[in-house]
Amino acid sequence: xxxxxxxxxxxxxxEGAIAAGMRFFAGYPITPxxxxxxxxxxRLPQVGGHxxxxxxxxxxxxxxxxxxxxxxxxxxxxxxxxxxxxxxxIGYGVMAEIPCVIVDVQRAGPSTGLPTSPSQGDYMxxxxxxxxxxxxxxxxxxxxxxxxxxxxxxxNLAEKYRTPVIFLMDEIVGHMREGVELPRESELxxxxxxxxxxxxxxxxxYFVPEGExxxxxxxxxxxxxxxxxxxAHDSSGxxxxxxEIAGKLFTRLLDKVEKNVNDIVRIEEYAMDDAETxxxxxxxxxxxxxxxxxxxxxxxxxVGMFRPITVWPFPEQQLRARLxxxxxxxxxxxxxxxxxxxxxxxxxxxxxVDFLGRIDGTVISPADILAKLNEMxxxxxxx
Amino acid sequence: MSKRYxxxxxxxxxxxxxxxxxxxxxxxxxxxxxxxxxxxxxxxARGGVSKAETVLSRDAIWYSKVTKPNFLLxxxxxxxxxxxxxLAEGAVVMIDDSLSLPAxxxxxxxxxxxxxxxxxxxxxKAFTANIVAVGAINAALGxxxxxxxxxxxxxxxxxxxxxxxxxxxxxxxxxISAEQAAAFAQTIE
Numbered sequence: 001x002x003x004x005x006x007x008x009x010x011x012x013x014x015e016g017a018i019a020a021g022m023r024f025f026a027g028y029p030i031t032p033x034x035x036x037x038x039x040x041x042x043r044l045p046q047v048g049g050h051x052x053x054x055x056x057x058x059x060x061x062x063x064x065x066x067x068x069x070x071x072x073x074x075x076x077x078x079x080x081x082x083x084x085x086x087x088x089x090i091g092y093g094v095m096a097e098i099p100c101v102i103v104d105v106q107r108a109g110p111s112t113g114l115p116t117s118p119s120q121g122d123y124m125x126x127x128x129x130x131x132x133x134x135x136x137x138x139x140x141x142x143x144x145x146x147x148x149x150x151x152x153x154x155x156n157l158a159e160k161y162r163t164p165v166i167f168l169m170d171e172i173v174g175h176m177r178e179g180v181e182l183p184r185e186s187e188l189x190x191x192x193x194x195x196x197x198x199x200x201x202x203x204x205x206y207f208v209p210e211g212e213x214x215x216x217x218x219x220x221x222x223x224x225x226x227x228x229x230x231x232a233h234d235s236s237g238x239x240x241x242x243x244e245i246a247g248k249l250f251t252r253l254l255d256k257v258e259k260n261v262n263d264i265v266r267i268e269e270y271a272m273d274d275a276e277t278x279x280x281x282x283x284x285x286x287x288x289x290x291x292x293x294x295x296x297x298x299x300x301x302x303v304g305m306f307r308p309i310t311v312w313p314f315p316e317q318q319l320r321a322r323l324x325x326x327x328x329x330x331x332x333x334x335x336x337x338x339x340x341x342x343x344x345x346x347x348x349x350x351x352x353v354d355f356l357g358r359i360d361g362t363v364i365s366p367a368d369i370l371a372k373l374n375e376m377x378x379x380x381x382x383x
Numbered sequence: 384m385s386k387r388y389x390x391x392x393x394x395x396x397x398x399x400x401x402x403x404x405x406x407x408x409x410x411x412x413x414x415x416x417x418x419x420x421x422x423x424x425x426x427x428a429r430g431g432v433s434k435a436e437t438v439l440s441r442d443a444i445w446y447s448k449v450t451k452p453n454f455l456l457x458x459x460x461x462x463x464x465x466x467x468x469x470l471a472e473g474a475v476v477m478i479d480d481s482l483s484l485p486a487x488x489x490x491x492x493x494x495x496x497x498x499x500x501x502x503x504x505x506x507x508k509a510f511t512a513n514i515v516a517v518g519a520i521n522a523a524l525g526x527x528x529x530x531x532x533x534x535x536x537x538x539x540x541x542x543x544x545x546x547x548x549x550x551x552x553x554x555x556x557x558x559i560s561a562e563q564a565a566a567f568a569q570t571i572e
Contacts, residue, residue, distance in 0.1 A: 006405070006412045006420070006538075116424055176447050177405060177420040179412035290445035366446050 004179040009147045009169065010035035010077075012180070013103055014043055016148035017075050020155035020190055022101070023049035024074040026063035028056050028082060031115040032171040033105035036077035057082035061089040061102065068100045069228060071195075071219030073155055077103035080122055081112050083129065090164050091130035092230045094253065097206070097215065099158035099193055101151065103167040105174040108334075108361040117361030118171035120283055123338040126166045127312050133250060135257035137264055138166035138312035142286035144178040150309065156191035157264060161256050162214050168311060170334065172284025172363065193217045197224075206235045213256035257313060266309040267318050271297060275304030276327045277373065280319070280343055282308050285332055285364060292369035303373065314342040328352045328376060332369060335359060388439040388571050389449040392516075393466050394458035396424060396433045399513030402539060403456065404435030406517050410527045410535035411439050416571060419447040432462055439526070439571050453569070454524065456516055457482065458498065475567050477520060494523055494567065496558040502551065511551035514540075518555020525568040529556075 007015070013036050017025075025040035041051040050067075054060040060076045067074040078086065083104045093100055104126065108119035122129075126138045139154050141147040151167055158165040196205075196216035205226040206215045215235075218226060231239035232246035240246060257264060271293060272278065281289040286307055296303045306322060308315045328351055331340040340355050347353055356372045358364045390407060392400040401422045408420035422435040436449040451471040457463035457478045467476065467488050476488065480495040496519050502512035514536060521532050533552060540548050 004412050004415075006409045006418070172421070172447060175421060177408055177418075178444075179408075179416075179418050284447075286445075288446045294445070363448050365448070365450060367450070 004181045006177050007144050007180050008035060008177045009141070009144045009173040009175065010105065011039050012144045012147040013077070013151050013167070013169065013174075014039040015182070016151035017101065017155065018043055018047055018049075019148070019185065019188060020152040021073040021192070022075050022155065023047065024052075024064070024067040024072045025049070025076065026052040026054050026060045026067070026074070027076045027078065028054050028060050030079045030082050032107055032174050033077045033079050033103060033169075035174075036103060036105070040075075040077075057085035058089070061086040061093075064100050064102075065089060065093050065096070065098045068098050069096070069220040071217075071222065073099075073159070075101040075103065077105065079105050079107045079115070080119075080125075083122060083125065087125075087129040087131075091132065091134060093164040094130065094134045094136075095230045096228045097162040097217075097253075098164070098228075099162050100164050101154045101158055101167055102164055103151075103169060105169040105171060107171060108359065114361040116171070118284060118334055118363055119359070119361065120170050120285065120334040121336070121338070121359070122168065123311065123333070123335060124341075126168050133254065135163060135254050136166060136312045137161065137163060137257060137310070138168050139309060140168040140170075140283040140311045141173055141309075142283055142307065143173065144176060145180040145182070146309075147173060148180070148182055152188060152190065153266075156189065159191045159193040160214070161260070161264075162193060162217060163257070166312070168283065170284040172287065176284075195219065197222070204235050205237045206233065208235070208252065213252055213259065261313050261317075264310055265313060265315045265318065267315045268305070268307040268309055270305040270307075272304035272306060272322060274302055275322075275325065276302040277330060277376070278304055278306045278322060278326050279330045279332055279369070280306045280308075280339065281332045282311050282339065285334055288364050288366050288369060289332055291366035292373070295366060295370060296373055301373065301377075308339070311339070314339070314346070316342070316346040319343065319346050323347065323350055326351055327380070328354065330354045330356060330369075330372060330376065332356045332364060332372075334364065386440070386572050387444065388454075388569065389452045389471065390437045390439070390454040390456075391449050391452040391466060392435045392437070392456045393462035394433055394456075395462070396431045398433065398458050399510065400433050400456065400458065401435040403513040403517050403520075404437045406532075406535045406539055407437045407439075407520070409538055410521075410531050411437070413531050413534055414527060416440065417442060417444050419444045421447050432459075432465065434462070434466070441571060454520070456520060458512065458516070475524065475569075477516070477523065494519075494559070494563060498555070498558070501554050501558060505554050506547065506551045508547060508551075511547060514548050514551035515555040515558070518552035519558045520555075522556040522559035523563055523567045525564060526571060
């Protein structure tokens with residue numbers, strides 16, 4: 001008998017989160033993320049954690065921020081409609097520097113859309129859904145096993161940089177079951193936030209040492225009292241109207257992600273060594289792209305895959321490094337062209353960038369991608 | 384490269400075709416095969432067309448969806464009419480014998496079995512139709528041993544329902560004749 005187990009993507013998100021130390025989940029069930037709430041309700045009491053079903057998504061994210069401020073690793077899961085409702089407090093989490101993981105299993109269309117259909121239409125919302133200049137880290141898995149390992153990384157980055165991390169899933173991966181062999185516990189790297197307790201610095205709860213970007217965190221409600229606010233604040237945590245202090249704070253929040261981009265960004269490449277065409281994709285779309293590339297390579301076409309695993313910040317350095325060898329790029333995603341904008345920005349007109357998207361709730365097939373590659377080849381010859 | 388064996392399970396919501404698809408995927412995992420399972424359904428909890436898919440292979444499976452199934456189970460006329468149009472060459476189609484064959488479907492590739500009636504009358508519970516179907520599918524295709532299939536079923540049923548599900552599996556197996564089993568046997572290459 002094989003050691004593999006049959007597991008759904010949504011289930012792997014919960015198991016990975018628990019392995020990362022998640023002990024609090026608050027959420028409001030919504031297709032196609034519902035299994036994450038179900039499985040959390042089943043599993044958290046078994047490991048001494050807590051599951052709360054909230055009245056809506058506004059309350060869910062608020063409860064998650066509260067739990068994390070108190071020192072517990074916390075997560076919520078939703079889909080587009082709920083992700084929209086959570087945006088205000090995601091910004092609060094960024095400003096107050098409260099680590100947490102928000103899973104968005106994307107569904108098709110605006111508003112309540114097509115609840116059971118795949119989409120990647122929340123890519124830009126993950127970046128710009130909450131207002132104001134702010135940093136965002138977002139990761140996107142393409143298989144059940146990667147969902148498990150990558151959500152651990154989402155928690156690690158949230159803890160290390162004290163910021164909400166968006167775990168951007170799609171219906172393809174969330175509802176897919178695969179046979180997986182999970183890594184052993186001893187193989188996992190688990191990070192925890194830097195803590196400060198009774199150091200007498202109760203008026204300096206947001207104190208950041210010179211040359212660093214992330215303040216140590218005091219668990220709220222244990223020992224020293226301090227203030228948490230969404231207003232611009234000084235290192236004591238109390239609001240300030242000083243534009244100098246506010247400007248430094250906003251810059252530091254952005255810097256802690258931008259200056260550590262090499263630590264945060266991960267990509268996967270396939271057959272890129274001699275590739276002349278790069279297909280850029282992320283999440284569940286990767287499945288069709290990989291099948292198409294295997295077929296295209298069998299036909300002698302020099303096609304490779306460039307896949308951002310960290311989708312925000314966009315891996316622009318890594319893509320730029322590939323440009324000299326490429327003739328063109330094809331962006332394939334289940335939306336109307338969102339990551340496409342990041343690719344175009346990175347390429348800066350140096351190469352033609354083609355696009356294959358889908359917004360009707362159906363899945364892009366390997367045949368669709370192969371047809372697009374042929375069309376690009378013909379256009380190339382025609383010129 | 385190993386070939387993909389694509390299976391599609393279709394019916395109306397509540398008939399348990401998704402579970403049938405999951406059980407075949409679970410059997411594949413127990414057997415040490417690669418598998419990807421997925422489904423599509425509408426927002427309603429009962430009724431509507433429900434479709435589930437299991438891909439089997441000895442190699443890595445990338446694209447997770449089924450495009451040209453090598454096997455189709457259809458439990459309703461609507462699902463048969465829809466999905467009999469997109470079959471792989473030589474595909475095996477299993478249908479409930481209450482359905483009528485759409486034009487263009489070669490009767491030689493079809494196994495019509497009294498799945499829904501057997502669940503109701505022989506097993507005594509209409510909701511076991513999906514397990515009856517799983518028993519019949521495996522008897523016809525012969526992909527898994529009876530032991531592997533039973534273990535796969537056990538991993539997906541509530542405690543206390545083992546006996547009735549065992550009965551349903553056996554009932555499904557009996558619906559397939561030795562001639563049918565010989566004619567439709569598949570190997571995952």
